Every structure is written in C-alpha cells, then in structure tokens.
Amino acid sequence: MKQSQLFTKTRKEAPKDETAKNAQLLIRAGYIYKEMAGVYSYLPLGLRVMKNIEDIIREEMNIIGGIEMKTSILQNKEIWEKSDRWNDNVVNNWFKTKLKNGGEVGLSFTNEEAYSNILKRYINSYKDLPIYPYDFKEIFRNETRSKSGIMRGREFYWKALYSFSKDEAEHNIFYEKTKIAYQNIFEKVGIGDLTYLTFASGGTFSKFSHEFQTFTEAGEDTIYVDEKNKIAINKEIYNDEVVKSLGLKKDELIEKKAVEVGNIFTLGTKFSEPFDLKYKNNKGEENYVFMGSYGIGLGRLMGTIVEVFADSKGIIWPETVAPFKIHLLEIGNDEKVRKEAEIIYKKLLDSKIEVLYDDRENIRAGEKFADADLLGMPYQIIVSEKNITTGKLELKNRKTGEVKMIDENETDNLFI
Amino acid sequence: MKQSQLFTKTRKEAPKDETAKNAQLLIRAGYIYKEMAGVYSYLPLGLRVMKNIEDIIREEMNIIGGIEMKTSILQNKEIWEKSDRWNDNVVNNWFKTKLKNGGEVGLSFTNEEAYSNILKRYINSYKDLPIYPYDFKEIFRNETRSKSGIMRGREFYWKALYSFSKDEAEHNIFYEKTKIAYQNIFEKVGIGDLTYLTFASGGTFSKFSHEFQTFTEAGEDTIYVDEKNKIAINKEIYNDEVVKSLGLKKDELIEKKAVEVGNIFTLGTKFSEPFDLKYKNNKGEENYVFMGSYGIGLGRLMGTIVEVFADSKGIIWPETVAPFKIHLLEIGNDEKVRKEAEIIYKKLLDSKIEVLYDDRENIRAGEKFADADLLGMPYQIIVSEKNITTGKLELKNRKTGEVKMIDENETDNLFI
Numbered sequence: 001m002k003q004s005q006l007f008t009k010t011r012k013e014a015p016k017d018e019t020a021k022n023a024q025l026l027i028r029a030g031y032i033y034k035e036m037a038g039v040y041s042y043l044p045l046g047l048r049v050m051k052n053i054e055d056i057i058r059e060e061m062n063i064i065g066g067i068e069m070k071t072s073i074l075q076n077k078e079i080w081e082k083s084d085r086w087n088d089n090v091v092n093n094w095f096k097t098k099l100k101n102g103g104e105v106g107l108s109f110t111n112e113e114a115y116s117n118i119l120k121r122y123i124n125s126y127k128d129l130p131i132y133p134y135d136f137k138e139i140f141r142n143e144t145r146s147k148s149g150i151m152r153g154r155e156f157y158w159k160a161l162y163s164f165s166k167d168e169a170e171h172n173i174f175y176e177k178t179k180i181a182y183q184n185i186f187e188k189v190g191i192g193d194l195t196y197l198t199f200a201s202g203g204t205f206s207k208f209s210h211e212f213q214t215f216t217e218a219g220e221d222t223i224y225v226d227e228k229n230k231i232a233i234n235k236e237i238y239n240d241e242v243v244k245s246l247g248l249k250k251d252e253l254i255e256k257k258a259v260e261v262g263n264i265f266t267l268g269t270k271f272s273e274p275f276d277l278k279y280k281n282n283k284g285e286e287n288y289v290f291m292g293s294y295g296i297g298l299g300r301l302m303g304t305i306v307e308v309f310a311d312s313k314g315i316i317w318p319e320t321v322a323p324f325k326i327h328l329l330e331i332g333n334d335e336k337v338r339k340e341a342e343i344i345y346k347k348l349l350d351s352k353i354e355v356l357y358d359d360r361e362n363i364r365a366g367e368k369f370a371d372a373d374l375l376g377m378p379y380q381i382i383v384s385e386k387n388i389t390t391g392k393l394e395l396k397n398r399k400t401g402e403v404k405m406i407d408e409n410e411t412d413n414l415f416i
Numbered sequence: 417m418k419q420s421q422l423f424t425k426t427r428k429e430a431p432k433d434e435t436a437k438n439a440q441l442l443i444r445a446g447y448i449y450k451e452m453a454g455v456y457s458y459l460p461l462g463l464r465v466m467k468n469i470e471d472i473i474r475e476e477m478n479i480i481g482g483i484e485m486k487t488s489i490l491q492n493k494e495i496w497e498k499s500d501r502w503n504d505n506v507v508n509n510w511f512k513t514k515l516k517n518g519g520e521v522g523l524s525f526t527n528e529e530a531y532s533n534i535l536k537r538y539i540n541s542y543k544d545l546p547i548y549p550y551d552f553k554e555i556f557r558n559e560t561r562s563k564s565g566i567m568r569g570r571e572f573y574w575k576a577l578y579s580f581s582k583d584e585a586e587h588n589i590f591y592e593k594t595k596i597a598y599q600n601i602f603e604k605v606g607i608g609d610l611t612y613l614t615f616a617s618g619g620t621f622s623k624f625s626h627e628f629q630t631f632t633e634a635g636e637d638t639i640y641v642d643e644k645n646k647i648a649i650n651k652e653i654y655n656d657e658v659v660k661s662l663g664l665k666k667d668e669l670i671e672k673k674a675v676e677v678g679n680i681f682t683l684g685t686k687f688s689e690p691f692d693l694k695y696k697n698n699k700g701e702e703n704y705v706f707m708g709s710y711g712i713g714l715g716r717l718m719g720t721i722v723e724v725f726a727d728s729k730g731i732i733w734p735e736t737v738a739p740f741k742i743h744l745l746e747i748g749n750d751e752k753v754r755k756e757a758e759i760i761y762k763k764l765l766d767s768k769i770e771v772l773y774d775d776r777e778n779i780r781a782g783e784k785f786a787d788a789d790l791l792g793m794p795y796q797i798i799v800s801e802k803n804i805t806t807g808k809l810e811l812k813n814r815k816t817g818e819v820k821m822i823d824e825n826e827t828d829n830l831f832i
Contacts, residue, residue: 005481005547007535007538007539007544007547033534035491039488039490039492041488041530042485042487043485043534044485046485046486047484047486065421067421067423067460068460068463069457069459070457070458070466071451072455072457073554074451075451076451076452097511097512097513099558099570100558100560101560118457118459121449122446133423140489143516154490
C-alpha cells in the first residue's frame with residue numbers, strides 16, 4: 001500500500017487522558033482512534049493487525065476441531081435468568097438496554113449462556129458429542145475504570161470457544177489440546193517466550209483453571225514463576241499448599257507482573273444443569289453435557305504485543321502480526337529515487353510481500369525515519385540517492401536496529 | 417467438511433412466531449438460530465454464506481479505492497449531538513445504554529457521525545482527499561416490528577463506505593464508480609438479473625439517491641420498472657414529473673414489489689458542516705469536504721437470495737455464496753459405498769473444491785435427499801451401491817433438478 005493513500009497520519013501526542021503506553025503509541029501511530037475511555041475504533045493499520053491475529057487464532061482453533069459460528073450481540077434476558085447471571089448482584093458489569101416495544105436486552109458480556117441455549121437444540125445423543133463451536137465477536141463490559149488502553153476495554157473483540165463433551169475424561173483430552181493450541185498461538189504472535197501457563201482458581205468442577213500470563217509491567221496480575229518448568233501460579237491462589245501440590249519450591253519462584261492473554265476453564269455441568277443440556281448415552285441413559293470455555297481477547301493480545309516490544313522510538317511488530325512486513329522509504333525528492341522505489345515496490349508486491357511504501361512527497365528524511373520507527377514494521381528498506389548510485393539499498397531491522405546494505409536484486413529473495 | 421461433524425441438524429418446523437420465508441428456511445436448515453424477533457445468531461453454515469458475501473463486497477470496495485477499518489459499536493453521545501441525531505425526535509430507533517460511572521452511550525445505528533468525527537483528525541489539505549474508508553460491522557435498530565426474518569433485523573451486519581471528496585465534481589466520479597461496483601456485487605452473488613438501479617428521494621444536495629432493488633414478493637418497497645433500460649423509480653417519489661425528468665414513459669413502467677439490497681447517497685456537506693470538516697485547497701482557502709454514503713446489509717442480501725431462489729424443497733444457493741459448492745451424499749450402509757465416497761471426498765478436497773460430505777450413518781436415503789435439497793448446495797453428487805457397480809456417479813443440479821451420470825474420474829474436472 002502507498003502511504004499517500006493511507007489517510008492516517010502520525011501524531012506527536014496522544015490524548016491527555018490516555019495513560020496506557022499501548023494506546024498512546026497506537027493512537028500516535030494511527031492504528032486506533034479513541035472514542036471514549038475503553039472504547040476504540042480500529043483504523044486501517046490497526047484492523048490489519050487484528051486480522052492477522054484473528055487468522056492465527058482461527059487456524060489453531062480449526063486444527064483442534066473448532067467450528068466457527070457467530071452469536072448475536074443482543075442477548076435475551078430470559079436465557080440469562082436461567083443461570084442467574086442476568087442478576088446485577090451476580091454480574092455487575094452488564095450493559096443493558098430496552099426494546100422499544102417493551103422488555104430489556106443485554107449486550108453480550110460473555111457467551112456461555114448463548115451457546116448452552118443454542119446447543120440444547122442440537123445435542124440429543126452421545127453421537128452428537130463432542131463438539132467445539134467458537135466465535136469471534138465484540139464483547140461489552142461496563143467497566144468503571146478503563147485505564148489500560150486496548151488491554152481492558154468496555155468494548156473488545158474476542159475469540160471464545162466452548163467445548164461440549166460426554167464426560168470429564170473426554171473433556172480432559174480436549175482441554176490438554178487447547179493448552180498446546182494456545183501455546184502455539186502465543187508463540188506465533190511472538191510472545192511465546194514471555195508467556196507462562198499459570199495456575200489460577202478453578203470453579204466447582206476443577207481445582208484449577210489455567211491462564212496464559214505474559215510478563216509486562218503493564219499487566220494487572222501478579223504471578224509466581226518457575227522459569228525452569230515454564231509454569232506459574234497466580235497470586236490469587238498462591239499459598240504453600242498450592243506450591244506443594246504442583247511439585248514446586250517456593251524459593252525457586254520469582255514474582256512477576258503479568259497480563260492474562262488467554263484462559264481456559266473447566267465448567268463441568270455448571271451451565272448444562274440450568275439449561276438442562278443432556279444427552280443419551282449408548283445405554284439410553286441421560287447425562288449432563290460436560291463443558292469447558294476457552295477465551296482470548298484480541299485487543300488485549302495486540303496491546304500486550306505493543307507493551308512488551310515497544311522501545312523509545314515506537315512500536316515493534318513481530319513479523320506474523322505486522323500490518324506490513326516491510327516499510328519501503330523513499331528518501332529525497334529525486335526522480336531517480338522515486339523510479340527506483342517504484343520498481344522495488346512493484347517487485348515486492350509481485351513476490352506477495354506486504355509492503356507499505358512511504359511515497360509521500362516533501363517530507364523530510366528525518367520525519368520519514370521517525371514515522372517508520374513509530375509505526376514499527378519489522379523491516380525498513382531505504383531508497384536514497386546515495387544508495388542507488390552504488391546499486392545498493394539499506395535494509396534495517398526495526399527490532400535490532402541492525403542495518404545492512406543489500407543488492408537491489410536481493411529484495412525478492414529476502415523474505416522467502 | 418463431514419456432516420457428522422457439523423452439529424446443526426435440519427428441523428421439520430421453524431418457530432411458530434417466524435413468518436418470513438427466508439428465516440423459516442434458514443432456521444429449518446440450520447443456518448441461523450433465532451434469539452428473539454429481529455435478532456439471529458449465525459450457525460456454522462450461515463456464517464460461511466455471510467463470509468462469502470463479505471469477501472465479494474470487500475473485493476469490489478477495494479477495487480474502487482476503499483480502505484477498510486472498523487469503528488466501535490458503542491457511540492459517544494456528544495458526537496451525535498453535533499448532527500442532532502442523538503435526539504429521539506430525530507432518530508426514533510436508537511438503542512441507548514448507560515455507562516456505570518455516568519453518562520449515556522448509543523449502539524451504532526449508522527456510521528456518518530463516527531466517520532466524520534474520526535476523519536476530522538486526518539483531513540487538513542486537498543492532498544488528503546479523496547478518501548474512501550469503509551467497514552463491516554453490526555448495526556442496531558430498535559424496530560418495533562421485525563417480521564422479515566434476516567431481511568430487517570434489530571441487529572444486523574452491514575458494509576458502510578463513506579466518501580470524502582474535495583467537491584461535487586470529484587464526488588460524482590466516485591459515485592458513478594460505486595454504481596458499477598454495486599452492480600458487480602449483485603451480479604456476483606447471483607441476483608444481478610433481478611436487481612434494478614432505482615431512483616429514490618435525495619437529500620439537500622441531490623435530487624435523487626439510488627437504491628438497488630431486487631424483485632421479490634417479500635420486499636417492503638414498491639417500484640416502477642423500466643425493464644428495457646434496467647432502471648426503476650421508488651413509489652415514494654413516483655410522479656409524472658420524475659418519470660419525465662428521467663426520460664421514461666409511464667405506460668412502459670411495471671409495478672413490482674422489491675427489497676432494497678443496497679443504497680448510495682450524496683450527503684454533500686450535511687455532516688461536514690456540523691463537524692466542521694474542512695480542507696485547505698491549493699490556494700489555501702478552506703472548504704467543506706463533500707461526502708457520500710454507500711451501504712449494503714449483508715443479512716438482508718443473504719435473506720433476499722433465499723427468498724428469490726428457494727423452491728418448495730428448500731434453499732438454492734448460487735455457487736458464489738453457497739457454504740459448500742458440492743453436497744456429497746453417501747447412500748446406503750454399504751462398506752464399498754463408504755470407501756468410494758471417501759475417495760471422492762478426498763479428491764474434491766485435493767482439488768480445493770468446497771464439499772459437504774453427508775457421511776451420517778443409519779439415515780434413510782430419502783432423508784438425506786430431502787436434507788440436501790433443504791440445505792441447497794448448488795450440486796449434489798450421489799454415491800450409491802447401484803451407481804458404483806457401473807463405475808458412475810449421479811450429479812444433480814439443485815436449481816434445475818437435472819441429473820446426469822458422470823464418470824468417477826470426472827469429478828476433478830467438473831468445476832474448473
């Protein structure tokens with residue numbers, strides 16, 4: 001894409017009320033627009049990152065047998081009353097609104113009820129199980145404090161998968177598969193090394209649930225980390241007994257600030273009971289379906305990536321989620337430079353390499369460099385008068401800052 | 417995909433309160449789930465259709481220079497007050513809700529205000545124009561009557577593009593391009609022949625707006641059609657003067673029921689004035705940006721396709737939007753049949769042909785045929801004991817009902 005056609009521009013300052021580093025940088029670089037505290041619109045660059053993250057998650061969900069659908073945002077009060085979660089004393093962060101011809105509806109703040117209700121229509125026999133439906137959708141939470149940028153929104157985009165199994169044994173097999181799928185996801189988006197499987201409080205049906213916590217000072221959680229075994233314990237359940245039951249040693253654990261980028265949870269029959277979600281086994285006996293839930297907030301994940309990799313100059317995207325792999329910078333107002341840059345742009349496009357081409361005229365070199373560092377594409381290719389007289393191009397690695405001179409003809413082989 | 421892994425099942429009856437043919441069929445076939453009047457969840461098959469429609473629209477929007485982004489659903493009251501559309505006397509179908517720490521927010525019922533507000537930050541000079549941002553998102557309208565199935569929802573998924581041009585002349589060039597893009601879209605989804613460019617009432621800045629109306633008895637509009645010139649006039653503006661001004665003849669026009677599947681609208685400075693959305697021209701003079709809006713409701717389009725093509729047996733999808741191109745039916749419980757069906761399934765997958773394979777055991781042949789007709793994939797391939805002994809397969813065209821016997825080896829060349 002040519003930068004002259006991208007309507008967003010970089011800004012020197014983020015709005016004063018924006019205190020989170022992730023949102024400050026994303027606003028300054030033109031990835032998102034702040035509509036109000038905890039509510040952001042995604043500008044073209046931001047949407048590209050979100051879609052890359054979405055594709056990575058979708059692929060892993062499909063591999064473990066997930067099947068995508070899309071539940072509505074408007075939620076039927078009667079359905080939520082079955083689990084008693086319509087009650088404001090049970091769930092205190094609903095957004096509710098009124099139908100014009102009477103009656104209240106909610107904006108989906110999670111999906112267990114919607115899924116249990118729909119699946120009740122389709123599950124009868126053991127032959128219908130297991131199934132693993134999921135969706136990507138906007139979720140709404142009426143937070144009073146929204147100070148973490150896109151890491152904790154009043155409106156946010158997430159993936160939620162629910163597993164419906166015949167019994168706990170079948171459930172456990174899938175639960176272990178999702179652990180691997182989640183690790184693959186965090187690996188692929190570039191934060192695998194920083195992300196720890198973390199034991200957190202379970203519910204009625206399980207001693208623990210599992211969170212995936214990524215080290216960052218911007219996180220709201222505190223975890224105790226065993227770096228050797230690559231597991232951690234959330235502070236909320238951290239005590240001698242838990243440490244011992246996991247075979248860990250207290251003096252080997254390190255306290256870290258972290259953010260929960262995903263969680264997986266054994267629900268058991270918590271929802272299948274109120275929804276009377278049963279199946280007949282092969283002897284004709286009725287049993288409750290055994291459920292699990294598996295969430296990832298895409299905005300939070302994107303915000304986390306910004307927090308952990310950004311430097312003083314701006315954002316640094318891992319290749320897999322970057323809106324463009326290469327930022328091609330045309331430096332100077334020379335006709336030869338422009339021609340050369342156009343040739344390289346075309347070459348990269350022909351090689352199916354995603355490239356943002358800074359073709360803006362009358363912008364100082366320093367400003368183009370600063371903008372490119374702020375925007376954070378993993379590689380910059382710099383075409384300047386000085387370079388082309390030698391038949392060379394500068395290739396800069398945004399993360400390491402390393403610059404190497406490459407041959408003009410090398411571009412097509414660079415990223416294969 | 418194997419049908420045994422698809423959790424949805426066909427139903428004999430739709431809910432009693434569902435009177436629209438499109439929703440009745442889509443519910444019976446397991447494409448959608450009715451949450452409440454005017455609110456539907458999209459089950460796996462339904463989501464596949466929506467995504468196919470979305471991809472077709474996206475491609476056409478990108479060709480004419482559209483750039484995708486995503487605005488938030490929660491809408492800031494202050495922004496809407498600028499255009500006076502927060503006022504319930506001006507817009508009477510808002511869904512509004514309250515922030516926990518005070519203040520009201522709306523659920524986006526359209527996007528002009530959000531876009532004008534965001535673009536104000538990025539438009540300064542004539543060099544920033546024209547731009548054509550768009551998004552796909554859920555829209556909310558607090559309708560008191562929702563009896564048209566997915567053709568008129570309280571919650572629906574749409575594409576909205578807004579054009580920001582320097583002046584009316586530049587606007588008009590783009591406006592004509594969108595007409596062609598829209599015609600391409602309706603052509604590609606299979607309803608081109610039935611869809612007419614229709615003159616409707618304009619606003620302050622234009623005598624007419626343009627709707628794309630598709631013939632169907634399920635439509636809420638009445639239009640007067642000139643079949644030769646392939647244009648129509650909406651009843652709301654139909655009078656002698658309009659007929660004459662368009663160079664048409666009243667006695668050559670036919671009255672038809674139709675549904676509006678898209679509209680394009682010249683907004684002029686209706687929104688740029690209240691939002692003070694100006695640019696400096698090349699003489700340094702300030703001018704208001706000249707705007708247009710271009711919408712398509714994806715659910716309505718999907719519902720229209722169902723309405724116009726369905727027959728007494730069920731849905732008939734055009735190839736371009738069908739969730740799967742082929743429904744492969746394994747008939748009988750014979751091991752040889754299963755083996756043959758598996759081979760053909762694999763062959764089709766290898767050829768990247770999307771296929772739904774009815775591998776369900778112990779289902780009568782009649783039920784499989786009826787289900788396949790209800791689900792409406794464009795082609796059925798029938799593998800039965802009788803067929804495979806002759807080395808042949810039955811290929812049925814769902815629309816025409818035509819059956820031909822094909823060679824087993826022909827499948828890979830069938831749809832190239």
